Amino acid sequence: MSEKKQPSVLEGFKAFLTRGNVVDLAVAVVIGTAFTNVVNSVVKGIINPMVGAFGTKNLDNYSSCLKGPCTGTGDTATGVRIMWGSVLGSTLTFLITAAVVYFLMVLPMSKYLARVAARQKAKEGAQEVVELSELEVLKEIRDALVSQRGAGHSEALVSQRGAGHSEALVAQRDSEHKER
Template sequence: MSEKKEPGLMQGFKAFLMRGNVVDLAVAVVIGAAFTNIVNSVVKGVINPVVGALGTKSLDSYSSCLREPCTGTGDTATGVRILWGSVLGATLNFLITAAVVYFLMVLPMAKFLARQEARRRAKEGTQEVVGVTELEVLKEIRDTLVAQRGPGRG
């Protein structure tokens, strides 16, 4: 009796890494990290100056004080300060990232896949028409041959 040898730990790990979805995920993470730098640059170079025209130069400096006195920063700070400007900045980063991913990646890919599906359906539709036409021709040939033999020779 021969025992079936189970794959080793490294072979299983290699199979896991070579799955398409793991590789796709790794590529997405690398591209996402690089894209984050672009979005941060847009926020710091475009959004923050626009906000700066209305107030301070950075969203991070917007805050509210819940308990007075709100003085100092870091460990020497007193009072309770809510840094809502940094939350607003992070929200803008997220919205810009989501918009760019949607409009430059998701939407074009969805349109591409829809066109591919329409082409596939059109191709299947013409194949069905050709198939039905061929079947009808074969039936006509059969009927013609039966008619040529004459009645009662079937």
């Protein structure tokens, strides 16, 4: 009996790290982080100033006082505030991120995969047509050969179809050669 050597912890860790899906996940996290920075910049640089046309430039400044008196900002604030501007800013960031991911990544990829599937289906359909047409040609050749041999021979061939069909063809061919 031979004992199988168990891989060491370091070998297992190395195999885990070099697996393709771990590397892909790491790349996705890095790209996602960079993308988050871009979206945050769009919200702060474009969306917030548009909202600022009606009030303040920073959505975080929008709040409502739940229990007064609400005075001051930051650490010196008093009262209980609902910071609905922060929620609105985060919601806008999420919606922009989701829209960009959908329209620039998900939608093009699904269209690409649909085209690939359609091409594959068309290729399989064409292959079936070729196979069927070859079968039809072989049937026509068989029917032409049967019709050339005459009525008596074709009736014998038709009655002998099935398991012994090829044996009947060989026997008939031999008998025709003997008659000549």
